[in-house]
Amino acid sequence: REYRMPQIKAFSLALAAAALIAPAASAQLAGYEIVAQETAVDATVSKQLIVNCPKDKRVTGGGWAALDETDAILEGQATTSQPAYDGTHWMVNAKNQSSFSPKWKLKVWAICAKAD
Numbered sequence: 752r753e754y755r756m757p758q759i760k761a762f763s764l765a766l767a768a769a770a771l772i773a774p775a776a777s778a779q780l781a782g783y784e785i786v787a788q789e790t791a792v793d794a795t796v797s798k799q800l801i802v803n804c805p806k807d808k809r810v811t812g813g814g815w816a817a818l819d820e821t822d823a824i825l826e827g828q829a830t831t832s833q834p835a836y837d838g839t840h841w842m843v844n845a846k847n848q849s850s851f852s853p854k855w856k857l858k859v860w861a862i863c864a865k866a867d
Contacts, residue, residue, distance in 0.1 A: 782808055782865035789858040792820045796846055797830075798856075803840040804863035810834045812862040813841030817848075817855050825849035827857075838866070 788802045804810050813834065817827025831844040841861040849855065 780811070780864040782863070784808065784863045786861045786863055787858060789818070790856045792854050792856045794853045794855075797844065798846075799842070799844045800857050800859045801835075801840050801842045802859045802861040804838075804861055807865060808863040809838035809866040810841050810861050811864050813843070814860045814862075815843040815845060816858045817845060818858055819849075819852045819855055825852055825855050827855070 784805070786802055786804060788800060790798050790800055800815075802813070813832065815827075815829060815832055817825040819825055825847060826849045827845050828848050829843055829845045831842060834841055841859060843857065843859045845857050847853070847855040
């Protein structure tokens with residue numbers, strides 16, 4: 752079953768949560784780090800992006816956003832947003848559903864921490 756939250760709300764909630772959690776998490780999780788990457792801006796409807804954690808870290812969470820070339824938030828839909836089976840990366844498959852801009856990029860965050 753797929754749950755679809757409007758992208759602007761999901762992105763805003765993710766940023767707010769990261770801002771509140773980051774100081775506390777970095778004090779409690781050894782090696783806490785957020786790694787982000789993005790695709791090229793183009794009119795491809797569906798995109799996939801995998802963001803790897805550094806070798807000595809494992810993914811603890813992740814997030815994504817559909818953005819235009821100015822980093823404005825667009826409406827998008829994630830068909831997959833999940834960690835790797837071994838915890839080494841976060842993967843997102845998403846679609847641009849914006850009628851505002853056919854050109855977009857997918858940005859993905861992986862929240863990483865030291866592995867024991």
